[in-house]
Amino acid sequence: MSESQTTVATICQTLSENIAAGLYAAERRLPSERALSEQFSTTRITLRESLGQLEAQGLIYREVRRGWFISPPRxxxxxxxxxxxxxxxxxxxxxxxxxxxxxxxxxxxxxxxxxxxxxxxxxxxxxxxxxxxxxxxxxxxxxxxxxxxxxxxxxxxxxxxxxxxxxxxxxxxxxxxxxxxxxxxxxxxxxxxxxxxxxxxxxxxxxxxxxxxxxxxxxxxxxxxxxxxxxxxxxx
Incomplete structure (x- = not known):
């Protein structure tokens, strides 16, 4: 597994665990992409790949010009x-x-x-x-x-x-x-x-x-x- 893939896997696992623990429950939204990039010491490209994987799993969703949100129950x-x-x-x-x-x-x-x-x-x-x-x-x-x-x-x-x-x-x-x-x-x-x-x-x-x-x-x-x-x- 490449370094980039390892970072993506780490970000996905960490954010999934944070969501499950209710860390973002109050506002139902993730921190900004800039804040997340700094938190994981990674590039926007790698971060967005991670967020895209979580979106594909239905855990989060994105609204144009508003950011990333926690998906409610289907x-x-x-x-x-x-x-x-x-x-x-x-x-x-x-x-x-x-x-x-x-x-x-x-x-x-x-x-x-x-x-x-x-x-x-x-x-x-x-x-x-x-x-x-x-x-x-x-x-x-x-x-x-x-x-x-x-x-x-x-x-x-x-x-x-x-x-x-x-x-x-x-x-x-x-x-x-x-x-x-x-x-x-x-x-x-x-x-x-x-x-x-x-x-x-x-x-x-x-x-x-x-x-x-x-x-x-x-x-x-x-x-x-x-x-x-x-x-x-x-x-x-």
């Missing part, structure tokens, strides 16, 4: 359960919050039209939201809705659960759902909203929802921070 997520975001977080003792980025009516791309089973160049509602767990932004999501089922919905309070809003305002409940989950890199819109570097790893979930009459009503494009989610599925 949110358990079972796609077979129809619990909405706020309820899922509450059931796990976590605090959820939703921030509306924007909402508009627009001509959908060919891909979105296909997902919604609409003719090409159809108008849809697009709702973009940022979702937080315990004060940390973990999910950037774009919702595409068929306006036929949700007239004027973009005038409603869209920080609330869409599941609840669909039923209370339009009498619509979810039925079948189709999921597609793949690892990916964050596009610029998502990385900017989540305050992470463009191209950071993420879990991309596409969800196509039907109502109880088996009509496709909306689709969601979800970009999750890769270290925020734990997929947990039990099939009977």
């Amino acid at each position: 949110l358990l997520y079972n796609p077979l359960q129809r619990s909405h975001f706020q309820a899922m977080a509450k059931d796990q003792g976590r605090l959820a919050r939703t921030e509306l980025i924007d909402a508009c009516q627009m001509l959908a791309s060919d891909g979105i039209c296909q997902k919604l089973n609409l003719p090409a160049q159809s108008a849809v509602y697009r709702i973009r939201r940022l979702r937080y767990i315990d004060g940390r932004a973990v999910l950037y999501v774009e919702h595409y809705l068929n306006p036929q089922f949700f007239p004027a919905i973009i005038d409603a309070d869209l920080t609330q659960s869409l599941t609840d809003l669909y039923f209370s305002r339009y009498g619509i409940k979810y039925g079948k759902v189709r999921f597609d989950m793949v690892p990916t890199r964050l596009p610029e819109e998502a990385s900017s909203a989540l305050k992470v570097a463009a191209g950071s790893p993420a879990l991309f979930i596409t969800r196509i929802n039907r109502d109880l009459k088996d009509r496709i009503i909306d689709c969601d494009l979800e970009y999750w921070r890769y270290d925020a989610l734990h997929i947990d599925v039990e099939v009977g």
Whole structure:
């Protein structure tokens, strides 16, 4: 093992032990890169390699222009359960919050039209939201809705659960759902909203929802921070 690799291993082990011991628990963040470089008598390049390894393990995460933070516990997520975001977080003792980025009516791309089973160049509602767990932004999501089922919905309070809003305002409940989950890199819109570097790893979930009459009503494009989610599925 080279001297550089030995230093990286030492830094990773030391910081992992410090995190486990709760040394940084008060502010949930690591000292600055300069301070860490001085502490370990190493270069920024070697330090960042060490931090990158800890980030890959999900122990820490970086926010652009803010520094390195201790990763909170991952949110358990079972796609077979129809619990909405706020309820899922509450059931796990976590605090959820939703921030509306924007909402508009627009001509959908060919891909979105296909997902919604609409003719090409159809108008849809697009709702973009940022979702937080315990004060940390973990999910950037774009919702595409068929306006036929949700007239004027973009005038409603869209920080609330869409599941609840669909039923209370339009009498619509979810039925079948189709999921597609793949690892990916964050596009610029998502990385900017989540305050992470463009191209950071993420879990991309596409969800196509039907109502109880088996009509496709909306689709969601979800970009999750890769270290925020734990997929947990039990099939009977």
